[in-house]
Each structure stands twice: as C-alpha cells, then as structure tokens.
Amino acid sequence: MPHRSISAPRHRAPALPSTDYDVIIIGAGSAGLSAALSLGRCLRRVLVCDGGPPRNAPSPGVQSFFTRDGIKPAELLRVGLDQLKPYDTVEVRAAQVQRVTPGFQVFEVEAEGESGRTFTVTARKLLLATGVEDELPPVPGMRDLWGRGVLHCPYCHGWEVRGQALAVYGQGKIVTGMALLVSRWAPDLVVCTDGAGHLSPNARRRLRQQKIQLNEEPISHLEGTANGQLRHIVFKNGDKLARHALFVHPHQHQRSTLAEQLGCRLTSKGAIWINKHSQTSISGLYAAGDITPGPQKALLAAAEGTEAAIAIHETLTREECPK
Incomplete structure (x- = not known):
C-alpha cells in the first residue's frame, strides 16, 4: 500500500459572535x-x-x-x-x-x-x-464667564492672557499649586480663597516668595462683559478687584x-x-x-x-x- 502523508489539521478560528x-x-x-x-x-x-x-x-x-x-x-x-x-x-x-x-x-x-x-x-x-x-464653584457669574474670563488650564490659556492681571480661585494645596503654575504668565497675580484659605505656613511663604498676593475675603460675585470677559471680582465687603481672567481647578x-x-x-x-x-x-x-x-x-x-x-x-x- 503506498504511503500517504497526512497533513496536520489547520487550526480553525473559534466561532465568533455575529454582531452589527x-x-x-x-x-x-x-x-x-x-x-x-x-x-x-x-x-x-x-x-x-x-x-x-x-x-x-x-x-x-x-x-x-x-x-x-x-x-x-x-x-x-x-x-x-x-x-x-x-x-x-x-x-x-x-x-x-x-x-x-x-x-x-x-x-x-x-x-x-x-x-x-x-x-x-x-x-x-x-x-x-x-x-x-466640570463642577464650578457656586459663585454668581462664574458659569457665565466659563471658557473665556474663567479658565481651568494654564497650558491651554496661559499664553492668551500673558502679562495681564490675573487671579486664581481655590483653597489649600490645589490653589497653591495652580497659583505657582500661573505665575509664569502673570507678573500681577492674586490668590482669592473666598473665605479662609486653609493654607499652610509653607504655602503662604511660597506665595510670598513668588510675589503672589493673597485675598481671603468672601466673594460676592464676578462682573464681566456680555461676551464672557472678566472685569472684576466683587467681594462681600464691597471691594472690587480688577482682573483680566480667573483660573480655577474645579472638581x-x-x-x-x-x-x-x-x-x-x-x-x-x-x-x-x-x-x-x-x-x-x-x-x-x-x-x-x-x-x-x-x-x-x-x-x-x-x-x-x-x-x-x-x-x-x-x-x-x-x-x-x-x-
């Protein structure tokens, strides 16, 4: 009987589901x-x-x-x-x-x-x-100015507002870190904590070292233009702080x-x-x-x-x- 070679069976793909x-x-x-x-x-x-x-x-x-x-x-x-x-x-x-x-x-x-x-x-x-x-802080005017006068990312918007009077909103470590980043673009920068800032002595020292001002007054609202540009941060004591833009790191x-x-x-x-x-x-x-x-x-x-x-x-x- 002549020798007949037997080829190895091919592997077949398992049956895959039929999908749209x-x-x-x-x-x-x-x-x-x-x-x-x-x-x-x-x-x-x-x-x-x-x-x-x-x-x-x-x-x-x-x-x-x-x-x-x-x-x-x-x-x-x-x-x-x-x-x-x-x-x-x-x-x-x-x-x-x-x-x-x-x-x-x-x-x-x-x-x-x-x-x-x-x-x-x-x-x-x-x-x-x-x-x-983004969950913006409940400050009147913040949502209206979001994306133009209120900004979230210095890498996205810092160059556009460079050299202007700016502010950073928040408390604790987050606002300190954001302020130090934003200071690269802003010679005139104010941290606004909207009440007690809960900043450590070291955080306050680092802000002073970079000539970043600190304002812990509660905020009443933001004033801006019809096209979304920021004009003033208005505090509950009646003071106004003229700013070109406000940076915030929202939840x-x-x-x-x-x-x-x-x-x-x-x-x-x-x-x-x-x-x-x-x-x-x-x-x-x-x-x-x-x-x-x-x-x-x-x-x-x-x-x-x-x-x-x-x-x-x-x-x-x-x-x-x-x-």
Whole structure:
C-alpha cells in the first residue's frame, strides 16, 4: 500500500459572535473621532454615537493642538468628522446611549437617536470616550464667564492672557499649586480663597516668595462683559478687584454613568481605571480621553483614542487569527 502523508489539521478560528459592528465608540470628541479614524483605516466596522457638544464648547479656541493651534472647538470636530467620510466602514450617528448590556464576547447597546426613536445594536468591543463635566464653584457669574474670563488650564490659556492681571480661585494645596503654575504668565497675580484659605505656613511663604498676593475675603460675585470677559471680582465687603481672567481647578464627574453602571473600576479621583492597553477592568470595554487618569488636553485625548484603537484592533485580530 503506498504511503500517504497526512497533513496536520489547520487550526480553525473559534466561532465568533455575529454582531452589527466590530466596535461601537460612545462619544464623538477628540478621543472618539481619533479612534474611529484609526479603526476605519483598519477596515473595521465602527459605529460612533455622538452624544452632543464637548466639554470645551464654550472655549474660543483649542490651544497647543499640533497643526490646529487656536482652532475653534466646533471646527476641530467638523474637520474630524469630515475626514471620516472616505472610510465607508465607519458610521456616525447622533445618539444618546441609554444602556449597555455585556454578554459573551458581545456588547448590546441601546440608544436614542435624533428622532427620539430607540434602537439596539451589537459589537464585539466597546470604547467609552464620553468625557467629563466640570463642577464650578457656586459663585454668581462664574458659569457665565466659563471658557473665556474663567479658565481651568494654564497650558491651554496661559499664553492668551500673558502679562495681564490675573487671579486664581481655590483653597489649600490645589490653589497653591495652580497659583505657582500661573505665575509664569502673570507678573500681577492674586490668590482669592473666598473665605479662609486653609493654607499652610509653607504655602503662604511660597506665595510670598513668588510675589503672589493673597485675598481671603468672601466673594460676592464676578462682573464681566456680555461676551464672557472678566472685569472684576466683587467681594462681600464691597471691594472690587480688577482682573483680566480667573483660573480655577474645579472638581469633575463622569459625564456618562455607563462606566458606573457596568461596574468599571474607578480611581480615587473618579476617573476610569485602564491598563496599559486602554482596557478597563471589564474585558472588551475600553476607555480614552478625559475620563481616564492623567493630564486633560484635546491633543492628548486624540492620542489616547488612537492608542485605544490600536489595542482594540490587535485584540480583534488575535481573536480572529488564533495560534
């Protein structure tokens, strides 16, 4: 009988769930659109759920964004959406995600579209890029001037207000650290603590050393112009302090409750914990942008979106091409 060679059986990919998309991205800011771009270039079927205006919508410009320095936030997103058009595997919908149900290698997403109708779609991987919301101090006028006369980031806005009379709002270690940073841009700087500042002797010494003034009078309100520029900080004793801008480091919370609902691990500051591959504590669920730990800037959020997209694509590929 002639010898017949028997070839080794090929490894077959395990049966993967049939889903509407490979990836659903919740959030269409810098992180979400950047991730969609990278995944579209990988020929991945992607749905982006656009939940509305980004955190920086009130700002006159996005600063320090390579090749886009000073671009208006809405224009940056318009360019980002426009550059997704050649990638026909990427779909963007105006939709508010209401519920996410994880299953075995699949996520079911229920969302409400522009018409108010609810739809349900599935994907193998999910990326949260939902952003955060700032909790501004309850000082009358602060919300009205947010993004123009009241600012949160010296790296984003310090150059625009350089050389002007500035102030920093807050108490304790946070206001001390912010004031020392802002002093780089401001020769005339006042820390306003809105009552007792709870500053240590060493903090007071460091402020004096940098010629930063300290005002612990309670604040009544902020006076500004119709276009959002700050004019005066008005104290409850009737005094007025003329300032060009006020920096504040507000508390934040997750804009979406999805991470909490899904049981994601959070950091002590309320950010979504991720590993070095942008994955949350839940398998198949990724996060990028301001919702994760670290510095918050549009350019960094875009980079994190790209990192997450690469990690997602490589994980999908390993699932499709087993050893």
